[in-house]
Amino acid sequence: MCSISLYFQKLNDIIRKYSLIVTLIILILYFLFAFLLERASFYSLLALWSSLFAGSYLLFRSQKENFRFLCGVSILFRLVFLFAIPNLSQDFYRFIWDGRMLFEGFNPYLSLPEAFIEMGKQPINEATELYKGMGEMNGSHFTNYPPINQLCFYIAALLGNHSIFISIAVMHIIIIVADLGILLYGKKLLKLLELPISNIFFYILNPFVIIELTGNLHFEPVMLFFLVFSLYKLAKNKWIIAAISLAFSISVKLIPLLLLPIIFNYFVNKKMSFFNGMKKLIAFYTLVLLTLIITFSPFISNDFFANYINSIGLWFRSFEFNASFYYVAREIGYLFRGYNEIAIIGKIMPLIATSFIICITFFRKNEGLQELITAMLLSLSFYYLTSTTVHPWYLATLVCLSCFTKYRFSVAWSFLIVLSYQAYSNTPWKENLWIIFIEYIVVFVIISYELKFIKTNLKINLN
Structure with missing residues (x-):
C-alpha cells in the first residue's frame, strides 16, 4: 500500500514539474476534438474522451493546491471551442x-x-x-x-x-461567462460549507462539462449559475434573492422545478417555529412562482400553453435514449404485450420519481445546506435513472451539485456517458443495449459503494 502511495506521489511530482507540457498536450487534444472529430467516429471519440479525462485528472491531482493555475487552464481549454462548430449535437x-x-x-x-x-x-x-x-x-x-x-x-x-x-461564437461566450460565475460563487459556497475549494474543479475542469456544454452549446451553465447563486444566497439567509435566482434557473431549464419540494425542511425545521417556517416557505415559493410568471408573461397566449405542454410531453411519450430502468420496464412490456409500452411506462416513471422526491423531502433531514444539496443530488440522480431519455449534457447538474457533497459517482458517470454516443456510429442511429448495460452497471456499483461507504463513515464519526 505504501509503495502504491509512493508511486502516485512521484507521478504527481513529475506532472507538477511538467504541468505546462501536460497542459499543451490537453490543449492539442481539445483542438482535435473541436475541429477534426466526427460524431460517427465512435472509437476516435472514445480515445480522445478517455485521454482528456486521464490528462485532466493528472493535472488536477498535481496542481490541486494551485487554484489560480487550474482556473487559468480551465478557461484556456474552453477558449479552444470559441470558433468551433459543435460536432456532437445539432x-x-x-x-x-x-x-x-x-x-x-x-x-x-x-x-x-x-x-x-x-x-x-x-x-x-x-x-x-x-x-x-x-x-x-x-x-x-x-x-x-x-x-x-x-x-x-x-x-x-x-x-x-x-x-x-x-x-455560435456569441453563445460560446455566454456559456463560458456563466461557467466563470459558477466558479466564483461555487468557491464562495464551498468556503461557507467548509469544504475544499478545489472541489469546484470536479465541474470546471471536467472534460465532459467543457465538451458537452461549452463545446456543444448546451445552456446548463446558465441554469447552474443561477442555481449555485441561489444556494449561496440561501446560505447567507437572503432568501428573497435566492427565490428570484432559483426562478431564473427554472426559466433557463425546467429541471430545477423538481428541487422545489426538497427545500421544505430547510425552512420548516426545529431551528424556528412551525408557523414562522411555513410563512417563510410559502413566501419563498410565491416569489419563485411570481418571478416565473413574469419571465413567461411576454409569450403567454392560449396557444402557448397547449404547444408548450405538448412539446414537453413528447419527451415522456415518444423519445427514448440512454435509459436504464426504463429499458428494463420496456423489455418486460415486450414480453407481455408484444410492443413498446412507452406511452404507458413514460407516464409511470415520472410518478415513481416524484414519489421518491416526496420521500426525500419528508423522511430525510434536509435542514443544513449540505444536506439539502445532497438531497437534490440524490433526487435528480434517481429521476435520471428512471427517465426514458438521458442525453449526456443532462448530467451537468449532477456533476455541479456533487462538488458541494461527499458523493463523486456523477463524476464517474460523466466519463461513462460517452458510451451512449456509440448509437451514432450506426446509420440510422441505433443503440447497442449491451454497451448501455455496461455504462449503468458500473454507475450502479459506484453509487452503491459510495452510499455504503459514506453511511459507514458517518456512523463511525457519530460514535
Whole structure:
C-alpha cells in the first residue's frame, strides 16, 4: 500500500514539474476534438474522451493546491471551442432559429420551423440552412426552451443575425461567462460549507462539462449559475434573492422545478417555529412562482400553453435514449404485450420519481445546506435513472451539485456517458443495449459503494 502511495506521489511530482507540457498536450487534444472529430467516429471519440479525462485528472491531482493555475487552464481549454462548430449535437441550429424568430418579432412558441419551410417562406436569415441543420424531427416540434434561455438565443441573433458562425461564437461566450460565475460563487459556497475549494474543479475542469456544454452549446451553465447563486444566497439567509435566482434557473431549464419540494425542511425545521417556517416557505415559493410568471408573461397566449405542454410531453411519450430502468420496464412490456409500452411506462416513471422526491423531502433531514444539496443530488440522480431519455449534457447538474457533497459517482458517470454516443456510429442511429448495460452497471456499483461507504463513515464519526 505504501509503495502504491509512493508511486502516485512521484507521478504527481513529475506532472507538477511538467504541468505546462501536460497542459499543451490537453490543449492539442481539445483542438482535435473541436475541429477534426466526427460524431460517427465512435472509437476516435472514445480515445480522445478517455485521454482528456486521464490528462485532466493528472493535472488536477498535481496542481490541486494551485487554484489560480487550474482556473487559468480551465478557461484556456474552453477558449479552444470559441470558433468551433459543435460536432456532437445539432440543437444549436434550433437555438439560432428561435433567437432570430424573436429578433424578427415572432413568438417562437407559436410556430413550427417545418411550417415555414413547407410554405416556402423565409421568416429569418438562413432559414433553410438552419432547418436542414436542426433536422426534420426538431423542426416539426414546438420549442420547449424557457424564456431566459430564449433571451440567450436572442442575444446571439442580435449580434450575429446574418452569420451562423458569429451566432455560435456569441453563445460560446455566454456559456463560458456563466461557467466563470459558477466558479466564483461555487468557491464562495464551498468556503461557507467548509469544504475544499478545489472541489469546484470536479465541474470546471471536467472534460465532459467543457465538451458537452461549452463545446456543444448546451445552456446548463446558465441554469447552474443561477442555481449555485441561489444556494449561496440561501446560505447567507437572503432568501428573497435566492427565490428570484432559483426562478431564473427554472426559466433557463425546467429541471430545477423538481428541487422545489426538497427545500421544505430547510425552512420548516426545529431551528424556528412551525408557523414562522411555513410563512417563510410559502413566501419563498410565491416569489419563485411570481418571478416565473413574469419571465413567461411576454409569450403567454392560449396557444402557448397547449404547444408548450405538448412539446414537453413528447419527451415522456415518444423519445427514448440512454435509459436504464426504463429499458428494463420496456423489455418486460415486450414480453407481455408484444410492443413498446412507452406511452404507458413514460407516464409511470415520472410518478415513481416524484414519489421518491416526496420521500426525500419528508423522511430525510434536509435542514443544513449540505444536506439539502445532497438531497437534490440524490433526487435528480434517481429521476435520471428512471427517465426514458438521458442525453449526456443532462448530467451537468449532477456533476455541479456533487462538488458541494461527499458523493463523486456523477463524476464517474460523466466519463461513462460517452458510451451512449456509440448509437451514432450506426446509420440510422441505433443503440447497442449491451454497451448501455455496461455504462449503468458500473454507475450502479459506484453509487452503491459510495452510499455504503459514506453511511459507514458517518456512523463511525457519530460514535
